[in-house]
Amino acid sequence: MVLAQLGGSISRAIQQMSNATIIDEKVLNECLNEITRALLQSDIQFKLVRDMQTNIKKIVNLEDLAAGHNKRKIIQQAIFNELCKILDPGKPAFTPKKGKTSVVMFVGLQGSGKTTTCTKYAYYHQKKGWKPALVCADTFRAGAFDQLKQNATKAKIPFYGSYMESDPVKIAVEGVERFKKENCDLIIVDTSGRHKQEAALFEEMRQVSEATKPDLVIFVMDSSIGQAAFDQAQAFKQSVAVGAVIVTKMDGHAKGGGALSAVAATKSPVIFIGTGEHMDEFEVFDVKPFVSRLLG
Numbered sequence: 001m002v003l004a005q006l007g008g009s010i011s012r013a014i015q016q017m018s019n020a021t022i023i024d025e026k027v028l029n030e031c032l033n034e035i036t037r038a039l040l041q042s043d044i045q046f047k048l049v050r051d052m053q054t055n056i057k058k059i060v061n062l063e064d065l066a067a068g069h070n071k072r073k074i075i076q077q078a079i080f081n082e083l084c085k086i087l088d089p090g091k092p093a094f095t096p097k098k099g100k101t102s103v104v105m106f107v108g109l110q111g112s113g114k115t116t117t118c119t120k121y122a123y124y125h126q127k128k129g130w131k132p133a134l135v136c137a138d139t140f141r142a143g144a145f146d147q148l149k150q151n152a153t154k155a156k157i158p159f160y161g162s163y164m165e166s167d168p169v170k171i172a173v174e175g176v177e178r179f180k181k182e183n184c185d186l187i188i189v190d191t192s193g194r195h196k197q198e199a200a201l202f203e204e205m206r207q208v209s210e211a212t213k214p215d216l217v218i219f220v221m222d223s224s225i226g227q228a229a230f231d232q233a234q235a236f237k238q239s240v241a242v243g244a245v246i247v248t249k250m251d252g253h254a255k256g257g258g259a260l261s262a263v264a265a266t267k268s269p270v271i272f273i274g275t276g277e278h279m280d281e282f283e284v285f286d287v288k289p290f291v292s293r294l295l296g
């Protein structure tokens, strides 16, 4: 279920409940079950949805509803608060400071949009007067360096990589050192992705992280991976210190639930979302407006 439909389904469920003459436990349960179904279809993890349902039941007081308070508002507010709670891990992500060198490492599965997102992130900051630089530590995928080079050239962002060197750790360290000397304030390290969660990928990622000591590790996740989001995000978090999440491909047929699962699994906030293939199709992620839009 795409985001816009989720809001519609939830509103309809609440409307149906509001129309009932008497709101008893049965009517409230029916409404919550309807909402649960909508959330599950949006790929929000089952456990999150179940916890949310329990919490809403605790918050929504049947007596208040019976006393003629605005039922729709009470339930809508409870759902809004619960969704915000899931998306806010309570600890903000490390924020690089302009003019001070920060190393940011990107991790994620192949095809998640990692390389594209590295450039978007660099370009976003460059437009605000930063001096970003891109390092391609992906020696696994043929063409990875060419892709990064092409993107970086288009955006006029300095880049570092190698066609010959096969050791990603060596390239990452060299690139970071070079751009530190050149006083770049945002050094972005793109690492290799694989098709699935493989031990070798995690080991390589861990080594690159150990060698470059990033200030922030960003986990890039394709929003269309559905219910697999939680496990995938958790697997990355267990190998490197993921501190933030970027959810890509939120345009088109994107489902929103994966974002909630990724936050829950990594205990890290979503900081940006990707909304298209172009460099400027990239938005700062803000919990409350996102949830408002989600609920329509």
Ligand code: GDP
Residues within 6 Å of the ligand: 108, 109, 110, 111, 112, 113, 114, 115, 116, 117, 193, 248, 249, 250, 251, 252, 273, 274, 275, 276, 277
């Ligand atoms: P990587 O293997 O993780 O580095 O993934 P890439 O950066 O090569 O991206 C894989 C594909 O997803 C490319 O065709 C990108 O253009 C596309 N892509 C990346 N981000 C987005 C996005 O936010 N929206 C859409 N529609 N496509 C995206």
